[in-house]
Amino acid sequence: MSLLIKGGTVVTHADTYRADILCVDGKIHAIGTDLEIPADCEIVDASEQLVMPGGIDPHTHMQLPFMGTVASEDFYTGTAAALAGGTTSIIDFVIPQPGQSLLEAFETWQGWAEKAATDFAFHVAITWWDESVKEEMGTLVREHGVNSFKHFMAYKGAIMATDDILVESFSRCLELGAIPTVHAENGELVYHMQQKLLAQGMTGPEAHPLSDHPRSKARPPAARFVLPAP
Template sequence: MSLLIKGGKVVNADKSFIADVYCEDGVIKKIGTDLDVPSDVEVVDAQGKLVMPGGIDPHTHMQLPFMGTVASEDFYTGTAAGLAGGTTMIIDFVIPNPQQPLMEAFEQWSSWAARSVSDYSFHVAVTWWDESVYADMGKLVSEHGVNSFKHFMAYKNAIMAEDETLINSFTRCIELGAMPTVHAENGELVYHLQQKLLREGITGPEAHPQSRPPEVEGEAANRAIRIAQSLGAPLYIVHVSSEEAVDEISRAKREGLRVHGEVLAGHLELDDSVYHNKDWASAAAHVMSPPFRPKHHQRALWKGLQGGVLETTATDHCCFCAEQKAAGKDDFTKIPNGTAGVEDRLMILWDSGVNKGRLTENEFVAAVSSNTAKIFNIYPRKGCIAEGSDADIVVWDANKEHTISAKTHHQNVDFNIFEGRTVKGSVDTTISQGKVVFANGELNVVEGAGRYVKRPAFPTVYEAIEKYNELNGPVSVDR
């Protein structure tokens, strides 16, 4: 199976150039002009268009059991919608229940994900701690290619990880060469504010952002950073939504700490006015955590992305339809948290980023693909148009206009947070594993075609010291 993408402008994170791209057996084999290729090769005409690495969404929740229901998007529909929007790989989250073995949860998610039509990988959440969790983390890294573990600092009485769990898990991550990640919100304070608002009779969606003010995110981000600093661990903070959290990450980077920040397309574009819509269903449809913030936070997030404080973009794609959201009609704390976006992210980032001069085309590629591949150790297999890289490619039409709507999107949810927005810049063709899977507005996908992508562990501190000893003489370390 061979494919030639002809006449386009290749756009990587580091440079852009005119070239043809020849793919064979799911891998990029040749890049250049006047390539010697088979006569029967399938040709994709990219003249006047951009040829970019497929998007990687590092934060999705397909088929997630959560808050008494299950997300409406499964791995088949969700990865298909991603391909329609130029995302060729997702990193989803395995989230064990408290006391559930990590390996049991991993096997459950793996069975669900077998329906994926694009490549996928997993972060695994640590929601509790004992020696079995310690052992399972080792097995996940060594045998299953998991190199990141998630910790929820929110959702008290459910999946919230106490500081002791963070300390134990971060320490284990260091031993294994894995990346700790956190959802940074002070769960105790959120719970306190939720109960206070309910006692005051404030029960609608407007109470959601009031119960999760920016300060609870800033405090948790700082606490996670300082725990990681004390232990010598790197840290990845998901869905940064506030100026306070941006400031904490910026401060940490200035101190030389290895802290990475992720921002959602929704947080970059929407503000907290959505929770005051007189239509309850519309307001509830926007309930997610952290919530959408006042406008000045959006300015801080864009500056953070432009300045490298925030390095990756994601969606936190977690869909619940209107009927599911209605579970919280009389109590905002029971509204299932989550919104969609896996299909829309690249279009929103291009339109608000590149078209408005906030990002160059190369910075766009870094933000939607390459930086994620680098941080989670799958670069240059993913996130790059290069010989030997996977043939996960997006042919992008910078002049193509598209109006986003729940009536036409491929996401399995009845609401779109970007409803009615017309963007300039959209997918012409999506290629996954060297095959055209989206073209002319039509999907052509095969259930189960997606591959599980193992992500190698990072060198551990012990390996680094051993290497140093080889070159410079012995340095001891207490194992």
């Protein structure tokens, strides 16, 4: 199966030029002019159009169940909207409940994502720790293409990764060649401030920025940590 995108203006990170693009079996086969066109090729006229690589959004939450709510966009509506803006791939987050199998949670998210209109991949959150988590991290990397694991330093009493979990998981990521990523806040301090505000009778949304004070930010939100080679 082949596709020729003809007469468009190709835009890359470095150049802008007019060219035809020949795709074969879903992959770019050639870029240029006067290309040799297969007999069964579908031709799309891109005259006066820009042709550019699709965007990748590496941080999305489609239909995420979280602390009694569910994200408003599911994997179809969210990715359909993404396509309208030129994003053709997303990396969403599998977030197991503490005590839940990572593989079980991964399969759940995979099922939800079957209706996605774009390509997709997953980060997997580490929300608890024992030897089964260590083993399943290896299975996810080797057999399912997962190469990044998320750690929430916030959300005490829910999915917060304590220091011992961070050490164990970061060490395992180093063994696997995976990337540990972090939602970086001082979860203990946020919890302390929440309790203080609740005692003052502040239960509305106005209390959120007060409990999530800048002092609680260990690093900028979603800071990335890459471990050095041994």
